[in-house]
Amino acid sequence: xxxxxxxxxxxxxxxxxxxxxxxxxxxxxxxxxxxxxxxxxxxxxxxxxxxxxxxxxxxxxxxxxxxxxxxxxxxxxxxxxxxxxxxxxxxxxxxxxxxxxxxxxxxxxxxxxxxxxxxxxxxxxxxxxxxxxxxxxxxxxxxxxxxxxxxxxxxxxxxxxxxxxxxxxxxxxxxxxxxxxxxxxxxxxxxxxxxxxxxxxxxxxxxxxxxxxxxxxxxxxxxxxxxxxxxxxxxxxxxxxxxxxxxxxxxxxxxxxxxxxxxxxxxxxxxxxxxxxxxxxxxxxxxxxxxxxxxxxxxxxxxxxxxxxxxxxxxxxxxxxxxxxxxxxxxxxxxxxxxxxxxxxxxxxxxxxxxxxxxxxxxxxxxxxxxxxxxxxxxxxxxxxxxxxxxxxxxxxxxxxxxxxxxxxxxxxxxxxxxxxxxxxxxxxxxxxxxxxxxxxxxxxxxxxxxxxxxxxxxxxxxxxxxxxxxxxxxxxxxxxxxxxxx
Amino acid sequence: xxxxxxxxxxxxxxxxxxxxxxxxxxxxxxxxxxxxxxxxxxxxxxxxxxxxxxxxxxxxxxxxxxxxxxxxxxxxxxxxxxxxxxxxxxxxxxxxxxxxxxxxxx
Ligand code: SF4
Numbered sequence: 001x002x003x004x005x006x007x008x009x010x011x012x013x014x015x016x017x018x019x020x021x022x023x024x025x026x027x028x029x030x031x032x033x034x035x036x037x038x039x040x041x042x043x044x045x046x047x048x049x050x051x052x053x054x055x056x057x058x059x060x061x062x063x064x065x066x067x068x069x070x071x072x073x074x075x076x077x078x079x080x081x082x083x084x085x086x087x088x089x090x091x092x093x094x095x096x097x098x099x100x101x102x103x104x105x106x107x108x109x110x111x112x113x114x115x116x117x118x119x120x121x122x123x124x125x126x127x128x129x130x131x132x133x134x135x136x137x138x139x140x141x142x143x144x145x146x147x148x149x150x151x152x153x154x155x156x157x158x159x160x161x162x163x164x165x166x167x168x169x170x171x172x173x174x175x176x177x178x179x180x181x182x183x184x185x186x187x188x189x190x191x192x193x194x195x196x197x198x199x200x201x202x203x204x205x206x207x208x209x210x211x212x213x214x215x216x217x218x219x220x221x222x223x224x225x226x227x228x229x230x231x232x233x234x235x236x237x238x239x240x241x242x243x244x245x246x247x248x249x250x251x252x253x254x255x256x257x258x259x260x261x262x263x264x265x266x267x268x269x270x271x272x273x274x275x276x277x278x279x280x281x282x283x284x285x286x287x288x289x290x291x292x293x294x295x296x297x298x299x300x301x302x303x304x305x306x307x308x309x310x311x312x313x314x315x316x317x318x319x320x321x322x323x324x325x326x327x328x329x330x331x332x333x334x335x336x337x338x339x340x341x342x343x344x345x346x347x348x349x350x351x352x353x354x355x356x357x358x359x360x361x362x363x364x365x366x367x368x369x370x371x372x373x374x375x376x377x378x379x380x381x382x383x384x385x386x387x388x389x390x391x392x393x394x395x396x397x398x399x400x401x402x403x404x405x406x407x408x409x410x411x412x413x414x415x416x417x418x419x420x421x422x423x424x425x426x427x428x429x430x431x432x433x434x435x436x437x438x439x440x441x442x443x444x445x446x447x448x449x450x451x452x453x454x455x456x457x458x459x460x461x462x463x464x465x466x467x468x469x470x471x472x473x474x475x476x477x478x479x480x481x482x483x484x485x486x487x
Numbered sequence: 488x489x490x491x492x493x494x495x496x497x498x499x500x501x502x503x504x505x506x507x508x509x510x511x512x513x514x515x516x517x518x519x520x521x522x523x524x525x526x527x528x529x530x531x532x533x534x535x536x537x538x539x540x541x542x543x544x545x546x547x548x549x550x551x552x553x554x555x556x557x558x559x560x561x562x563x564x565x566x567x568x569x570x571x572x573x574x575x576x577x578x579x580x581x582x583x584x585x586x587x588x589x590x591x592x593x
Contacts, residue, residue, distance in 0.1 A: 092574065095582035144584040358575060363582035405582040414575050420567040423559035447517040451556045454549075 018054045020073050025429035032469055037084040038347050038432045039069035042473060088432070090349040091356055091364055095144030096405065098353060098365035100378050101136055103128050103157035103164050105370060109189050109230060111211075111223045112304050113262055113297040119155070121226070127160045128370040133167040135396040136368040141174055142401035147181030152206075153378065158192040168204050185209060190237040191225055198240065205253050208241050210234055212259035212283075214267060214274035222264050222304075234259075235281065242282050260287050263314055264304040271317040279325060279332050287335035288318055290460050294443050295382040308456050312463030319467060326480045337468055338484040343433040344468065346485040353377070355435040355461075359417035362393055362410035372396040374404050376413050379439040391439060413438045416448035424452035430465040496538040497547035501554055503532035510557035511535060517557075518550050 024033045031048035034040040043051055043062055050056045051071070056063060067075040105119045105126040119126055128136075140148055150171055157164055168184060175182035184206040201208065212234055213219040219231040241257035248254055259278065261267075267274060278286045290311045293301050322334050342350035353360030361376035368374060372395050375381040380391025391413070394404035404410070416438045419425040425436065440457050441450030452458040471477040501511050511533045515524040522539035535554075537547045564571075580586065 089574075092577045093581050095584070144582060358578050363578045402583050406579055410582075411575075411579060414578055415571075418571045418575050420571040420574070421560060421563050423556060423563060426563055426567060445517075446520060449560065451553060454552065 018073060019051060019071055020076065022071055023427060023429040023431060024048070024052070027466060027470065032429050033071060034429045034432050035070050035081075036432055037070055037081040038088045038343055039071070039081075039084070040344065040429075040432075040469070041065055041069055041071065084347040087348050088343050089357075091351070091360070094146060096360075096362065096364055096366050097143065097145040097148050097351065098360070099136075099140040099143070099148055099150045100365065100367040101128065101133070101150060101152050101157075101167070102154060102368060102370050102378075102381065103133075103152050103167075104155040104160040106159050107155040107189075108159070108191055108226050109156065109223055110226065112300055113222065113264060113291050114295065121159070126155070126370060128163055128368075130163050130166060132368075132370065132372040132396065133163050134170060135372060137167060137171050137174055139368070139374075139396045139401055140171075140366070141178050141180060143180075145180075147183070149183040149185060151185040151187060153187045156189055156192060157186060158188050158197060161192075161197060165200060168200070168206060172204055183207065189223070189225070189230060190233045191227060191230065193233070193237050198237070198244075202241075202244060202250070202254055203252055205255070207255040208237075208257045210238065210257065210259050211262060212238070212277065212281075213261060213264070214270060214277050218266055218270060218274070221266055222262065238281050238283070256284065258285055258287070259283055260289060262289050262291065263306075263311060264291060265306050265310075266304070268306060268310055268314050271314055272321050275318060275321050275325070275332070279330055284331050285333055285335045285338070286318070286322065288315055289336070290457075292379070292440055292443075292457070294379055294439065295385060298386070298443065308459030308463060311460055312467070315464055316467050319471070323471070323477055323480055327476075333484040336464065337481070340433055340465070340468060341481055341485050345472070345482060348486070352435075354437055355433070357417065357419045357431070357435055358414040359435050359437055361391070361413035361417070361438060362405050362407075363414055366393070366404070368396065374399070376410060377439065379437065383439055383443060390442065412448055416441070422449065422452060424458070428452075428462075430462065433465070434461055492540045493542065494538065494540050495544065495546070496536065499535050499537065499547060499551055500529075500531060501533045501535065506532060506554060506558050507561055508533050510561055511554050513557040514550060514553040517553055518546075522546050522550065524550070 022033050022035050024031055029045060031043045031045065032040060033043060041062065047060065047062050050060065051066065066072050070076055070081045106121050106123055108121055140150055152164055171182060171184060184204065186201060186206050187209045190210050211223060213222045216231040219234070220229060223230045238257050238259065245254045245256045261274065275286060291297050291305060319334055319337060322332055325332055339350040339352040340355065342348050353364045361380065365377050366374055367378045367381045369381055373392055374394040374396060375384060376391045376393055383391055391409060393407050393409050417436050419431045419434065419436065422436060425431045425434065428434070436450065437457060438448040441455065442448055445451055445455060471481060508528065511526060515526060515535065518524055522537050525536040527534045535550070537550050539546045
């Protein structure tokens with residue numbers, strides 16, 4: 001390491017000329033600085049002034065910290081900084097790892113924010129047929145990534161059980177032949193889950209994820225189920241899979257079930273109750289997700305939407321409450337925070353496709369529609385459901401893997417989400433950890449690159465980063481947050 | 488009886504000292520579903536006539552912001568284009584399975 005350390009001593013001990021490239025942001029009178037390697041530090045106004053003018057002295061209190069983090073030009077440890085950058089951006093060295101299979105468009109729920117283009121139970125020609133499923137598995141295994149995850153989604157994927165079952169078995173066989181590591185996941189509302197289905201899924205090591213929006217009244221208001229009480233089945237099966245996870249010992253791995261929390265206008269002001277619902281069910285992660293004005297949610301925005309400031313206030317209250325539970329000994333974390341912290345303090349790539357540069361469209365994930373059409377991501381497929389096929393990258397029956405991942409749509413999305421080319425992001429202190437979404441930009445602002453100063457998703461992210469960095473400044477909160485990384 | 492839809496029209500001059508014609512054209516394309524935009528070149532730069540219907544009075548201002556956004560993107564491409572291209576190329580090649588050809592080697 002020593003030979004990589006460029007060290008120039010100066011007579012007057014002003015060891016710095018102009019600082020190397022850095023990002024900064026003023027937060028409540030203090031200055032957060034960051035760099036491309038993902039290091040960050042806080043400076044008070046006077047130290048920031050000296051630092052940015054290149055007149056910081058070795059005897060300055062902040063000097064040692066800034067030296068070790070790559071902010072002092074003549075003390076750069078290139079090997080260390082490059083290793084951090086590489087690890088944080090390891091996605092650049094492998095291809096699409098996430099493969100989303102839309103097993104059917106049919107669903108027995110009519111959720112207020114549904115983005116997936118779900119249609120009624122009786123609709124015809126909306127299920128993935130076996131030839132398309134088989135071809136999709138073959139296609140997915142062509143990925144250049146060393147391992148892959150196939151995630152079954154819908155609509156409600158359990159409505160197409162026969163094909164789903166066959167696809168799971170086929171993918172597991174293919175895993176053995178290919179030598180690629182395979183993860184399987186199912187995203188379901190659990191309304192159609194049975195003991196038999198559950199047994200098969202567990203035996204085949206399929207991880208399970210559902211939606212849980214909070215206590216019964218809130219969940220059922222957001223997630224309207226045609227055949228009964230959505231909340232009851234979610235709770236029942238979350239308990240079932242948690243019990244099975246605790247029991248283990250069956251000769252195969254049983255994963256802990258997980259749940260996603262979609263925040264609507266009706267969630268605002270109810271953060272503690274919602275978190276308690278998760279904690280009460282023994283769930284260790286709450287994944288707080290804002291609404292996106294994509295798909296069906298775009299049309300119902302006036303009824304369920306909110307401003308970025310509303311969401312950020314909700315997030316702050318939720319995170320504060322989760323930290324409070326942690327202080328009392330509970331094991332529970334907020335998933336988005338945990339993934340961002342992996343980059344901020346862990347310098348590693350959490351595989352969060354929405355928050356990376358460039359975004360995961362086609363190069364990190366591919367969505368397979370029921371008919372074999374391929375999209376950059378599930379959001380891109382949803383945009384197509386609204387009548388715009390811009391994000392389509394091919395079809396499993398007609399196009400090769402190579403053609404799909406390098407088509408002009410894929411290239412455009414990748415280029416549009418490169419943050420060094422985004423005017424606001426290229427100067428933003430959060431950019432080493434952030435990512436933009438071309439589908440969101442296109443849906444909300446009419447272009448793939450968007451315009452960040454007026455972009456609500458950017459406002460959400462600025463709010464979340466602001467909260468996280470402030471929490472990291474507090475030693476008690478930092479201690480808890482550090483435990484969330486690489487749990 | 489429906490409310491009468493209000494028509495608006497604004498002319499904005501984008502000085503060539505600051506804006507490239509490409510930035511104005513890109514912004515006009517982004518705004519093509521929000522307003523009718525006619526572009527004309529003049530000695531001083533590009534003049535845009537922005538016409539739209541409805542209650543929203545901010546459309547012309549938003550268009551000017553988009554032109555600024557596009558100009559900043561073009562300027563950034565000059566400044567950061569090299570690093571951005573390397574990252575974009577790496578991501579695309581890794582996904583497709585191709586490798587970067589070393590310069591000077593066949
Ligand atoms: S999207 Fe917003 S928060 Fe993220 S890097 Fe860009 S400007 Fe910063």
